[in-house]
Structures are given as structure tokens and as C-alpha cells.
Amino acid sequence: xxxxxxxxIPGQKPGTSGLRxxxxxxxxxxxxxxxxxxxxxxxxxxxxxTLVLGGDGxxxxxxxxxxxxxxxxxxxxxRVIVGQGAWLSTPAASHLIRLRGADGGLILSASHNPGGPxxxxxxxxxxxxxxxxxxxxxxxxxxxxxxxxxxxxxxxPDVDLGALGDQHLGDMVVEVVDPVADYADLMETLFxxxxxxxxxxxxxxxxxxxxNAITGPYAVEILEKRLGAAPGTVVHAxxxxxxxxxxxxxxxxxxxxxxxxxxxxxxxxxxxxxDGDGDRNMILGAGCYVxxxxxxxxxxxxAHLAPGYxxxxxxxxxxxxxxxxxxxxxxxxxxxxxxxxxxxxxFGNLLDAGRCTICGEESFxxxxxxxxxxxxxxxxxxxxxxxxxxxxxVAELLADHWATYGRNYYSRHDYDALPVDQANALMxxxxxxxxxxPGAEVNGMxxxxxxxxAYHDPIDASVSKSQGLRIIFADDSRIVLRxxxxxxxxxxxxxxxxxxxxxxxxxxxxxxxALAPMIAAVEALAGVAARTGRSGPDVIT
Ligand code: G1P
Ligand code: ZN
Numbered sequence: 001x002x003x004x005x006x007x008x009i010p011g012q013k014p015g016t017s018g019l020r021x022x023x024x025x026x027x028x029x030x031x032x033x034x035x036x037x038x039x040x041x042x043x044x045x046x047x048x049x050t051l052v053l054g055g056d057g058x059x060x061x062x063x064x065x066x067x068x069x070x071x072x073x074x075x076x077x078x079r080v081i082v083g084q085g086a087w088l089s090t091p092a093a094s095h096l097i098r099l100r101g102a103d104g105g106l107i108l109s110a111s112h113n114p115g116g117p118x119x120x121x122x123x124x125x126x127x128x129x130x131x132x133x134x135x136x137x138x139x140x141x142x143x144x145x146x147x148x149x150x151x152x153x154x155x156x157p158d159v160d161l162g163a164l165g166d167q168h169l170g171d172m173v174v175e176v177v178d179p180v181a182d183y184a185d186l187m188e189t190l191f192x193x194x195x196x197x198x199x200x201x202x203x204x205x206x207x208x209x210x211x212n213a214i215t216g217p218y219a220v221e222i223l224e225k226r227l228g229a230a231p232g233t234v235v236h237a238x239x240x241x242x243x244x245x246x247x248x249x250x251x252x253x254x255x256x257x258x259x260x261x262x263x264x265x266x267x268x269x270x271x272x273x274x275d276g277d278g279d280r281n282m283i284l285g286a287g288c289y290v291x292x293x294x295x296x297x298x299x300x301x302x303a304h305l306a307p308g309y310x311x312x313x314x315x316x317x318x319x320x321x322x323x324x325x326x327x328x329x330x331x332x333x334x335x336x337x338x339x340x341x342x343x344x345x346x347f348g349n350l351l352d353a354g355r356c357t358i359c360g361e362e363s364f365x366x367x368x369x370x371x372x373x374x375x376x377x378x379x380x381x382x383x384x385x386x387x388x389x390x391x392x393x394v395a396e397l398l399a400d401h402w403a404t405y406g407r408n409y410y411s412r413h414d415y416d417a418l419p420v421d422q423a424n425a426l427m428x429x430x431x432x433x434x435x436x437x438p439g440a441e442v443n444g445m446x447x448x449x450x451x452x453x454a455y456h457d458p459i460d461a462s463v464s465k466s467q468g469l470r471i472i473f474a475d476d477s478r479i480v481l482r483x484x485x486x487x488x489x490x491x492x493x494x495x496x497x498x499x500x501x502x503x504x505x506x507x508x509x510x511x512x513x514a515l516a517p518m519i520a521a522v523e524a525l526a527g528v529a530a531r532t533g534r535s536g537p538d539v540i541t
Contacts, residue, residue: 002074003151006037006148006149007148008146008147009034009145012031012141012142014138014141016343018124019124020110020113020122021121021122022118022119022121023120024117027063032067033067033153037075037148037151037152038145039141039144043137045076046077047076048077050077050080051081051102051106052097053065053068053088053105054092054179055107055109056214056277057086057214058108058119058120058121058276060117061109064108068108071151073169073172074170077172079172081177082159084161086108086161087179087217088107089279090107091278091371091373091374092182093373094126094371094372094375095182095183095371097129099182101128102128104127107125109124113488115242115243115248125137126373130373131345131348131352132345132372132373135462159174159176181221183218186370188226189307190309190378190381191306192307193227196385199384199387200230205230206223206268207262209271209273210236210237210273211236212238212248213236213243213248214276217239218278218377220234249280249364250272250274250282253539259284262287269285269387270284270394272376274377278376278377279365279373280364280376284394285398288394291410292541293410294325294407296325296366297408298383298397300329300333300358302386302389303358303386305385305389305390308370309368314356314357315330315350315355316336316338316358317347317358318337318359319339319361320340321361322361322362323362328406332405336355338350338356341455341468342361342363344372346455346457354369362410363412367379402507403504407501407507409499409509409511409515410515411496411497412495412496414492415493416539417489417491417492417538418492419491420490422491423492427483429526430481430525431469434450437471442521443521445473445475448476453468454466473521475500477499478518479497480496480498481493482494493528495528499518
């Protein structure tokens, strides 16, 4: 029997990055099946199509892969290319879709959220360009989940996901591929591998924390095997179903082992971490943390030093809450700078249209037009290439950058697992007052503008409303408030803080101190502490 009757399951609405739920929810009978069938249906079916499939190795990923393969076969797909062991990092999946000219792909991951029987799981559909499905498609998927009445699934034994090569599932070919090789080859075309090899051979020391997640095999192959970094450069290198209990989010809070090493005595020259599915990155130097917004700006300013970008950049793009540091680089270069809503899917049109080469988000995401996802190891390699080409340390590069462009002090404060009603009320009340705020004074600072950010896509003219509340002060300092679209527990309030200092004085302050006036303004305007009863944020990045 391949046709299974089902009924709609509420709440299958994809968020910022696919559908994410607690694993017990996703693994309940019919849950994954409903969502995958709704996805296939929303795409107009998958008959005769080629799909890419893989994930970050988290719990339930292997079982989900078998289910999806059998559903793809029953739905008439011609071929599914799947990473060995059901592994594919998100950027590698994006590359594979493009390389093989596939119609699309399914990525099984909840990104930086913890994994395990009681933790998180997720499914995301990517299009033929290798990028996340745009809102029109995710909305069509959601609409379909609300009326679905059957799904198709072949009755067949499991596929051997350990064996490379072609196998058959009904009439469909399952092609199991090395998850790392094609991606590593792509990196070799973009960066000066001989120069990086020479740098490592000369004693350059690096620590890469893969957080027991998917970048382990990629980082070992590229850094240790192809570039000759010392064995053991990559730590937590084996993807584990529960990430060994780690929270695979590369930020100072969750990558604290790496932070301690990089801030300690005898620190390596360079440190990096990546997340569950390998699209995020955190960059560190000896005794030095690089905020993601600064990382994006430094990469944009210096990308031409890497062979893949020697011709210069077509433009840059950043998500609205990301600091404007990269805009200053673009202005100096005379190239376009775009401001999009949060979420990588909004960069896709700009990249496809050749309107930007490098893009990034404050949430530890940077990437370029080489794929259609953010790419953690790509950022690591571009930093390494810049270090090799300039001979400077991370701290020197940052100081030089600020001296040239000024510094956008930046921080994000997250309040996790708030009661949903409380978070909605906080946002709703502030939204209602936005119109009255321009011209008002808060703690001696004048508000210049306030709005609920809406994005007008310059390529397809689509409009995305309600993408975050912005309050901008007379000196361009700003605060932004928005609710997370990736959380799986209550509501997560994100407060983004930014203040620009032109220099040459005042470029080396502690960010939290430099941002104290903005932090106080948030309290005065939105009453976060007063309303939530929290004494401070749960995570500061
Ligand atoms: C978060 C980040 C966002 C990123 C997304 C997926 O989304 O803020 O920049 O694109 O994860 O990695 P949020 O939870 O804020 O909706
Ligand atoms: Zn991720």
C-alpha cells in the first residue's frame, strides 16, 4: 500500500528557515509524512524530478531520510542524491543542488538548535537555485498542510545509506555520494590553497570547534588534510546525534570552550566555530572576538585578496538588524548595499540577479554567490586567505578596519522562552506607538525615525511586512526589536543595539559599555525588564 489516508496537523507553518519542532512532535506518526507530502504537492509534484537530500546528523535524521526516500519514490521522483550516512551540511547541500542541476532539495536540520530525542528537528526545502524556498512557496506548503488528506509512501526495505553509488527504490534511483568532496573542491576554486598551506607550514596555529556537528568531516578534510593544519586543529569533529550534549550555536555563550582557549594564554592565531548544519560561523583571533557584523564588513573590504573574488564585488547585502558597518565599505567602493529582512531566503533574488556578491547577517551568517546559503567554512577560509595575504593578525585587521571606516558598536540581547502573549503584547504596544516617536526624546537622545520594517524586493517586487521594529536616533544609533521565527519554545525576543563612532578616538571601548545609552533607551521605550520580570538577557552576542 502506498497511499495512506491522513488528516491535517495544525501548526506546520515554516518559519525563518523551514519547519522546526521538538523531535517527539516531528517523529509522531504522520507528522513528517504530512509535511513532506504537502511540500511535494505545493511544488506541483515531484514526478520525474531530481532532488538532493541530507542533514546535519542529528537524532531522527536517518529515520527521516528513509521515510522521505520512500515518499519521493512513491511520488514518482526520478533520482534522489543523498549524502553518505544522510549527511550534508547546508552549504554543501546548496552546492550539490546547483552542481547537479537538481530541481531542489530537502535539508534535515534545526540548525543551531540542540538535537536529540527531546530536542529539535527540522525540515527545509531548497529550490533549484540551491536557496531556501521563498515565502510564496513556504506559504503554499503551509496552505497544503491544512487540507492534506493522503500521502504516498512506498513499502520497501531501507536503503543502505553507507554504500556509495546507485541503488533502486521502486523506479527511483537513490544515489549515495561523498558529502564532503564536491564542497571541498569548490572551496579550492575560491581560495588560495597554496598560500594557506604555506601559512600553516610556517607554524600558523588554528582551532576549529565543530561542536560535534556536521562541519567536522568538512573541516578535517579541508583544514587538516588539504591545507596541512596540525592534526587536532579541528575539535569536536565527529557529528553526533545529540551533538554530545553541546548546543551547536557558535557564539560566545555556547562555544565557551573555544572562547576560553582563544582568550587564554598561548592562544592559537585564529579560532572559529560553526553550528549544527554548518552554515554559521564565529571568528576569533588570539584574545580577540569579531562581531559577525564586523566580520561581514572586513570580508567585504578584503575579499579581493582571494582568487575567487579578485574581480571585485558586484554589491553587498545585509539583513536589516545587522550593523551598517558593511554599508560603509560598499559606499567607499561605490557598490550597491541592500538591506533585507532577517533570513537567508531574502538574499536569493539579489544573488541570482547578480546584484550582490557577499551577504551576511548579525546572527553569525556570512556567505557569497558561490552557493545560495550562508556558509560557515567559507567564511573561515576567506578569513584565512585574508590573514595569509596581509600577514596581519585578526586584531590588527579589525583595528585597521575601524581606523578606516569608524566602528559600529553592536550587540544583540536575546530573551528566550518568554510567554507568547507577553512577548506579543510588548511588541504590539511598541508598534502602536511608532508613529508618535519621531522627534521624541529618550534619555536625552532624539528619535529621528521609527517604523515596522517592510522590504520591497527590487527583483520580484514582492513585499514582506512586519519584519522588525526600528527606532533610529539622530546620530544614526538604533535599536531594533523583533521576535524570533526559529524558536520552538515560547517566544524569543531579540533586541539589536547599534551605535556608530567615527574615530579616531573611542574605537576600543567595551561594546556593552559603548551601547549603554541604547540599552537604557530600550528599557525606557519597551520596558523589557519591567514587563518580563527578567533581570537581563539570556544570551548576549
Ligand atoms: C535566526 C537568525 C537569522 C537566521 C536564522 C536562521 O532567525 O536571527 O538571522 O537567518 O536564525 O539561521 P530568528 O530566530 O531570529 O528568526
Ligand atoms: Zn545553521
